[in-house]
Amino acid sequence: MKDKMGSECEGPEMSLVCLTDFQAHTREQLSKSTWDFIEGGADDSITRDDNIAAFKRIRLRPRYLRDVSEVDTRTTIQGEEISAPICIAPTGFHCLVWPDGEMSTARAAQAAGICYITSTFASCSLEDIVIAAPEGLRWFQLYVHPDLQLNKQLIQRVESLGFKALVITLDTPVCGNRRHDIRNQLRRNLTLTDLQSPKKGNAIPYFQMTPISTSLCWNDLSWFQSITRLPIILKGILTKEDAELAVKHNVQGIIVSNHGGRQLDEVLASIDALTEVVAAVKGKIEVYLDGGVRTGNDVLKALALGAKCIFLGRPILWGLACKGEHGVKEVLNILTNEFHTSMALTGCRSVAEINRNLVQFSRL
Secondary structure (H helix, E strand, O other), X not given: OEOOOOOEOOOOOOOOOOHHHHHHHHHHHOOHHHHHHHHOOOOOOHHHHHHHHHHOOEEEOOOOOOOOOOOEOOEEEOOEEEOOOEEEOOOOOHHHOOOOHHXXXXXXXXXXXXXXXEOOOOOOOHXXXXXXXXXXXXXXXXXXXXXXXXXXXXXXXXXXXXXXXXXXXXXXXXXXXXXXXXXXXXXXXXXXXXXXXXXXXXXEEOOOOOOOXXXXXXXXXXXXXXXXXXXXXXXXXXXXXXXXXXXXXXXXXXXXOOHHHOOOOOOOOHHHHHHHHHHHHOOOOEEEEEOOOOOHHHHHHHHHOOOOOEEEOHHHHHHHHHHHHHHHHHHHHHHHHHHHHHHHHOOOOEHHHOOHHHEEEOOO
């Protein structure tokens, strides 16, 4: 296939056995501007890289002589069962890397039995995504627009389409300084299909429309709670102070996230921020994590430190770019199998047995 910016993706079967294999193969296939858009971080990309490196500073403490003949990776999020604590984070513009875009991603998530958070910046319509995977568990990620009516219209549409939670992204009052995208003048090439003005039916150019609200405050959450019955998840919290405020404002969950290192550079890696957020909420709401997960061990470490599940961003796009729906299924399957192995090798027969005693922070 060809990506939208002109590079050629081929078909010969390759031995892709881990997530970084997919990364390397995707880089060979996509045009430079598309690759930069997916992989780029803000400023010097320190946080983007540290998201991965921080996991490697954590060591495992396995327990042996346990019967691990049966290992169960299932868990629940917001009361819904998923086959493994490995779900799909919201990323935009999947049609850049595969013609069917988010429809293929949704089908793969449905087949895997996990949750897919659909982005405001999806390149397929929400209706088409739901038709593609009608039985899939899906949440919707919202960038809050200054026009309250536009937010209300979109949320009501999402609710009527069967999405099960509203994920509000907090860390984008302004767009991060993504140097690669500026150099590549990417802003001219992207359009949105779902963020449309109630008065107009046409797609809106990305970044042209992006008045994402710069004035969103904690007290505004009550307005969202008044217009939807969906559980509200806050994405982008990195500190105990904001975690405590999230509990105070009666939201149902937190995604510890630094936007894949694409917003404010030089913040904590997600896995390093997780511990204080988990401690702050005191078990009152569920805490999830995205950023830097590349192996089954990473998933285990995140759960040991208190995450209910992890969400995958870039690796999903690598799978999609390589093989479409089948590639996303492969990425999910590889990571789930690795996680299953990690559980068995640390003596965990169920997700409930994963705990803080399984990890320690290395002095390296």
